[in-house]
Amino acid sequence: MNIRHWPLVPLTYVGFLLLPLYWLITMAFKPEFEITRQLTFWSQHPTLDNFVTVLTERDWWMGYVNAGIYVVMNVVISVGVAIPAAYAFSRGDFPLKKPLFFSFLVFRLIAPVILVVPFTEIFYDLGLFDTHIAVAMAHCYFNLPVAVWILEGAISAVPLEVDQSSFVDGHSLLGFFRRLLIPTIAPSIAVTAFFCFMFSWVEYVLAGALTAVNAKPINGIISRIGDITEGDYGMLAAVSILGFVPGLIFMLMVRRHLIQGFSLGRVR
Amino acid sequence: MISRAQAIGLLTPAVLLLIATGVFPLALVFFYSTHENFGNDFFFVGTQWYSQALLSSGFIFDALRSLAFSCLTLAIELPLGLFVALRLPREGRMSSIIVVLMVLPLLTPNIVVAYLFKALSLPLVGPLTWIASQVGWDFNLNHVIPAWFLLVVMDCWHWTSLVVLFAHAGLKAIPTEYYRAAWIDAATPWGIFLYVQWPRLKLMLGIAAILRFMDSFMIYAEPLVTTHGGPGTATSFVARAFFQTKKTQFELGYGAAVSIFCFMIVVIFAAALFRLAMHQESET
Numbered sequence: 001m002n003i004r005h006w007p008l009v010p011l012t013y014v015g016f017l018l019l020p021l022y023w024l025i026t027m028a029f030k031p032e033f034e035i036t037r038q039l040t041f042w043s044q045h046p047t048l049d050n051f052v053t054v055l056t057e058r059d060w061w062m063g064y065v066n067a068g069i070y071v072v073m074n075v076v077i078s079v080g081v082a083i084p085a086a087y088a089f090s091r092g093d094f095p096l097k098k099p100l101f102f103s104f105l106v107f108r109l110i111a112p113v114i115l116v117v118p119f120t121e122i123f124y125d126l127g128l129f130d131t132h133i134a135v136a137m138a139h140c141y142f143n144l145p146v147a148v149w150i151l152e153g154a155i156s157a158v159p160l161e162v163d164q165s166s167f168v169d170g171h172s173l174l175g176f177f178r179r180l181l182i183p184t185i186a187p188s189i190a191v192t193a194f195f196c197f198m199f200s201w202v203e204y205v206l207a208g209a210l211t212a213v214n215a216k217p218i219n220g221i222i223s224r225i226g227d228i229t230e231g232d233y234g235m236l237a238a239v240s241i242l243g244f245v246p247g248l249i250f251m252l253m254v255r256r257h258l259i260q261g262f263s264l265g266r267v268r
Numbered sequence: 269m270i271s272r273a274q275a276i277g278l279l280t281p282a283v284l285l286l287i288a289t290g291v292f293p294l295a296l297v298f299f300y301s302t303h304e305n306f307g308n309d310f311f312f313v314g315t316q317w318y319s320q321a322l323l324s325s326g327f328i329f330d331a332l333r334s335l336a337f338s339c340l341t342l343a344i345e346l347p348l349g350l351f352v353a354l355r356l357p358r359e360g361r362m363s364s365i366i367v368v369l370m371v372l373p374l375l376t377p378n379i380v381v382a383y384l385f386k387a388l389s390l391p392l393v394g395p396l397t398w399i400a401s402q403v404g405w406d407f408n409l410n411h412v413i414p415a416w417f418l419l420v421v422m423d424c425w426h427w428t429s430l431v432v433l434f435a436h437a438g439l440k441a442i443p444t445e446y447y448r449a450a451w452i453d454a455a456t457p458w459g460i461f462l463y464v465q466w467p468r469l470k471l472m473l474g475i476a477a478i479l480r481f482m483d484s485f486m487i488y489a490e491p492l493v494t495t496h497g498g499p500g501t502a503t504s505f506v507a508r509a510f511f512q513t514k515k516t517q518f519e520l521g522y523g524a525a526v527s528i529f530c531f532m533i534v535v536i537f538a539a540a541l542f543r544l545a546m547h548q549e550s551e552t
Binding site for chain 1: 270272274275276278279281282283285286288289290292293294296297300348351352355356357362363364366367368369370371372373374375376377378379380383384385387388390392393394395398425428429432433478479482483485486488489507520523524527530531534535538
């Protein structure tokens, strides 16, 4: 490829993004004194201690497991409930359709900090405090609107004839969903799942407040050790780098659809 | 088309879920904001907490600072994101590598970003402090400008990619025939941007702007970790004040009233931004 055809602006931009990430990586391999007492551009005393601690001590690695559990629960609930709703918004005709669609989206505008107290009260009263399902449910209010919005766009891009011919062939609504609709919009479902995954994985205010021990996610642990030790940077860096892994794997799986999936039909 | 009954049946689970996890908690916040509590006993106090919030200079200045911060970050992220998206190839290996790398900051939790930038700006040993000192800038977070600079750069680093992603998706949705037609008409790059690309971009940009406004207005972890709201109250934003009140004085009602105000401000701005994006749509 000729250098003159290289997308220099985006490459410069990505370079700007990678510099802090480079620092995050070097910190993970540095002992604490090297981070807070010296300025070294790569580790002079490389160590794997931070990673070893995270991966061998149960308190640490369970944080990933806990986060993984409630994130998966949330993605399943959000996407599962959003598919029929998105279909109704796309194909249905009922009073107050538009206002209802927009009032769904309005919930995405509530900042998690606002709902910390009521959610804590609710889940305490239900006896669900410090459980995975509590966090998974709490994250629904911001992921469900996103899921409905993306999927409504995807379904609207499917020609109406697909539905009609399927019903003429004698498919029930459920059969049509299973055999035709879901396979057709699979790329968009993958992208929706990715976005729900991302929003739920990085949310830490509610996740931290609704858990204590049994369901404490990794981000909750980070904010807690941050409070106590005023930042053990090497540890934090190692924890964060390992925290990228699930997201990266998910993203590589859906990368082909990432752009197309959520623009399908939406931008008309 | 499906029947009305079918549509309502398909919608029911989603509506119920949203009532349980959205409407009900929000209604509780509203309840707290109109009551005073002693333990679990609640007494109706009307608009007392609201007027207290409006009369306290703390809340007003925090809100103004949050608003300034949101507008400043939007003013950088939207043009920068759009510019990068316009230069990003439509497809190909290079394009997908860039997109994958670009999403990395989006996968980073706020709290991690906050500590990362704190490490970058440590006195003497932070690389950002070092670079600044090389050009003769005393990058000290106890001064207002470095403190704001750090928070703005942090937000741009974290979230500009969201704008790029949305704009890129909008651009990819434009059929190549449009460009061919523009090329036959000998349109200038500016003309192509104005009449081919912009009409399809503004809705996507509007949505990105709404999402960004909401998050940056309620910014919390980043100033808490890096600047502690300082120097003085220079980087104290609404969400922080709201948390503090709740933690230290247990004034549930006051915190709830502030939350309701914040939510209203965000909704008003979102509606205005959305109207702006849709309004231009009808013009062209």
